Amino acid sequence: MISEYEEPMATTADGPAIAPLIRGGALVELRRHHPSNLEAFQNWYADEEIARMLRHDQRPLNEIQSRGYFTSIIMPATARESAYAIHERLTGRLIGATALTDFEGQAMRQAFFRIVIGEKDAWGRGFGTEATRLVVLDGFERHKLDLVKLEVFRQNLRARNTYERIGFRVTGEHTEYVGRDRFPLHVIEMEIDAASFESSNRAWLARIADV
Ligand SMILES: CC(C)(COP(=O)(O)OP(=O)(O)OC[C@H]1O[C@@H](n2cnc3c(N)ncnc32)[C@H](O)[C@@H]1OP(=O)(O)O)[C@@H](O)C(=O)NCCC(=O)NCCS
DSSP, rough: OOOOOOOOOOOOOOOBBBBOOOOOOOSSSEOOOGGGGGGHHHHHHHHHHHHHOOOOOOOOOHHHHHHHHHIIIHHHHHHOOOOEEETOOOOOOOEEEEEEEEEEOOSSOOEEEEEEEEOOGGGGGGGHHHHHHHHHHHHHHSSSSSSEEEEEEETTTHHHHHHHHHHOEEEEEEEETTTTTTTTEEEEEEEEHHHHHHHHHHHHHHHHOOO
16 A cells, blocks of 8 residues: 555656655746655764754754654654655755645744754755745745744854745743753744745845746
8 A cells, every 4th residue: 555655756767766846946946845754864864963963952863752743743743744855956866855844823823943954065056045044934835834934053153044034033042951960052943934934035035036
């Protein structure tokens, strides 16, 4: 029997098969996750450097934890098109994952943004910036959000630069105390509304309209 999530994959003549497209940009494409993304996903979440940038407990996930996360959270969310696989546009390569989570509010509809470019050789090439823009745009246009929020750790300068470039503004900061040693983790809170997103990203929005 074919499971709910085993959708047909588009096959390219000269490259690997890839899952259905949700939104395309100049550098990256957001696609639905496919079960075959599990192995890459597990590698990203097993990485200590990535865990320090991503996880509030600062600890990588073991194989069982990351499998559970992927199958019970990411795959159901991809079916609702609120979790996305990030593929490099030029090659089709899977390079990361991103999502909108914790949807709440009626009069003021909001959600949290999360991202990991898990393939480290893909850092610093503009992929994270564009993937963030595409998800935020998808949040405003298709999920009808009024506000996209995020949390970023103070030491994660690459991520903070990415978010500031897109127009996210800092709304607060708090400290969490992690593990037995009560290691202080400084968390910066940011958000962006639809009008600020549009005014901060006009050139990019015009460019991807032609993609
Ligand atoms: C944070 C993260 C999403 C940023 O994505 P990225 O693809 O590495 O970032 P970008 O390349 O878009 O932007 C980062 C840098 O590349 C530069 N850049 C942007 N577009 C570029 C392009 N087209 N070509 C080359 N460099 C580019 C930017 O100027 C920026 O440099 P700066 O930091 O000196 O200002 C990614 O590094 C990541 O997933 N890291 C691990 C997990 C993580 O930190 N997640 C976020 C948790 S809040």
